[in-house]
Amino acid sequence: MPPSILPSSNPPILLLGTAMWGWTTPKETAFALLDEWYARGFREVDGATNYPIDKNPEHFRLAENILLEWIKTHGVSDLEVMMKIGSVNNLRTPEHVLTRSFVLMMLDEYRWLFGSNLATLMVHWDNRDDASAVRETMEALDIARQHGLRTGLSGIRHPEKYAELNREFDFDICIQMKHNVLQSDYDRYAMFHGQRRFIAYGINAGGLKLDPAAYSAKSSLAARGADVTTEPPIVEKIRQIIAEANRVSDRPKLSAMHEIGMLHAFYQPDMLGILLGVSGVEQLRSSIDFYEMLKANDFSDVFQNLQRLGA
Numbered sequence: 001m002p003p004s005i006l007p008s009s010n011p012p013i014l015l016l017g018t019a020m021w022g023w024t025t026p027k028e029t030a031f032a033l034l035d036e037w038y039a040r041g042f043r044e045v046d047g048a049t050n051y052p053i054d055k056n057p058e059h060f061r062l063a064e065n066i067l068l069e070w071i072k073t074h075g076v077s078d079l080e081v082m083m084k085i086g087s088v089n090n091l092r093t094p095e096h097v098l099t100r101s102f103v104l105m106m107l108d109e110y111r112w113l114f115g116s117n118l119a120t121l122m123v124h125w126d127n128r129d130d131a132s133a134v135r136e137t138m139e140a141l142d143i144a145r146q147h148g149l150r151t152g153l154s155g156i157r158h159p160e161k162y163a164e165l166n167r168e169f170d171f172d173i174c175i176q177m178k179h180n181v182l183q184s185d186y187d188r189y190a191m192f193h194g195q196r197r198f199i200a201y202g203i204n205a206g207g208l209k210l211d212p213a214a215y216s217a218k219s220s221l222a223a224r225g226a227d228v229t230t231e232p233p234i235v236e237k238i239r240q241i242i243a244e245a246n247r248v249s250d251r252p253k254l255s256a257m258h259e260i261g262m263l264h265a266f267y268q269p270d271m272l273g274i275l276l277g278v279s280g281v282e283q284l285r286s287s288i289d290f291y292e293m294l295k296a297n298d299f300s301d302v303f304q305n306l307q308r309l310g311a
């Protein structure tokens with residue numbers, strides 16, 4: 001019998017995303033999400049200095065402030081917060097600072113703000129190919145490691161520079177990468193393959209729906225500037241894969257894009273975690289429930305069909 005690729009013995013963990021907090025997700029909803037998340041036993045939360053990236057300068061650092069307010073309100077000290085740093089605004093511009101002094105300043109700032117809730121410091125967006133500049137960043141990350149933090153990378157144009165230097169620094173790096181059925185950055189990080197370091201974001205391609213009627217003026221995809229009136233051809237192919245999957249008896253049925261997005265990340269090799277971008281408590285519950293269901297059922301045939309779709 002061929003070995004099962006069911007990753008249920010060591011499945012990727014879930015992390016709660018905050019990119020839309022203060023934008024399409026109001027503070028009250030973010031609080032309700034955190035209440036539910038915490039009550040269900042989850043602790044990982046992802047943030048970034050520039051969330052929400054809604055180009056409203058008044059909202060710079062608003063998402064982290066909502067998170068901090070919830071932490072303070074509840075006196076919580078055991079979250080596992082991943083903070084991405086380097087941005088100096090939330091205007092979606094390529095300006096970012098990753099000098100040694102700036103990284104150390106952000107390290108101090110987030111250690112002070114989050115205390116024991118801070119788990120990971122992550123470089124956010126780096127276009128540099130200058131090895132000496134990247135080394136400076138790594139040296140600052142080394143200080144973060146000395147403070148007991150994990151280090152990470154996200155949106156790196158030249159990951160090979162970090163991989164080379166990491167032979168010397170030997171960080172237990174984790175890497176956020178876009179990974180969905182339309183687009184995956186997994187191949188771009190080939191030098192890190194074979195290690196369980198990857199955290200998938202954008203698993204629903206930013207809020208793609210299989211049912212066109214499910215879009216509203218408030219949809220995340222529309223807020224991010226996408227045209228939701230034209231259905232990409234891949235949607236019909238996903239519907240066909242779901243129809244085929246649902247012919248298998250003795251297994252829960254698939255129906256929605258968030259299920260497909262999570263399944264596609266869940267079975268991906270080297271996956272350490274999956275980021276949830278949910279805009280309400282109902283979405284959070286259905287995503288967590290589907291994750292628990294995936295751990296108990298074999299959907300590897302569907303993953304293989306989705307992979308062929310990407311190819």
Ligand SMILES: NC(=O)c1ccc[n+]([C@@H]2O[C@H](COP(=O)([O-])OP(=O)(O)OC[C@H]3O[C@@H](n4cnc5c(N)ncnc54)[C@H](OP(=O)(O)O)[C@@H]3O)[C@@H](O)[C@H]2O)c1
Nearest residue numbers: 017018019201202203204205206207219220258277279283
């Ligand atoms: N490292 C980076 O550069 C980077 C980049 C992007 C994101 N991230 C992180 O990853 C997180 C997630 O990213 P993302 O928002 O792009 O993720 P996504 O999963 O591609 O899109 C999220 C959207 O999918 C829909 N959705 C999700 N779960 C659903 C459910 N159970 N039922 C129905 N619809 C559902 C919702 O759309 P509607 O709201 O329209 O219903 C939701 O807003 C972010 O919050 C952030 O923390 C990191």
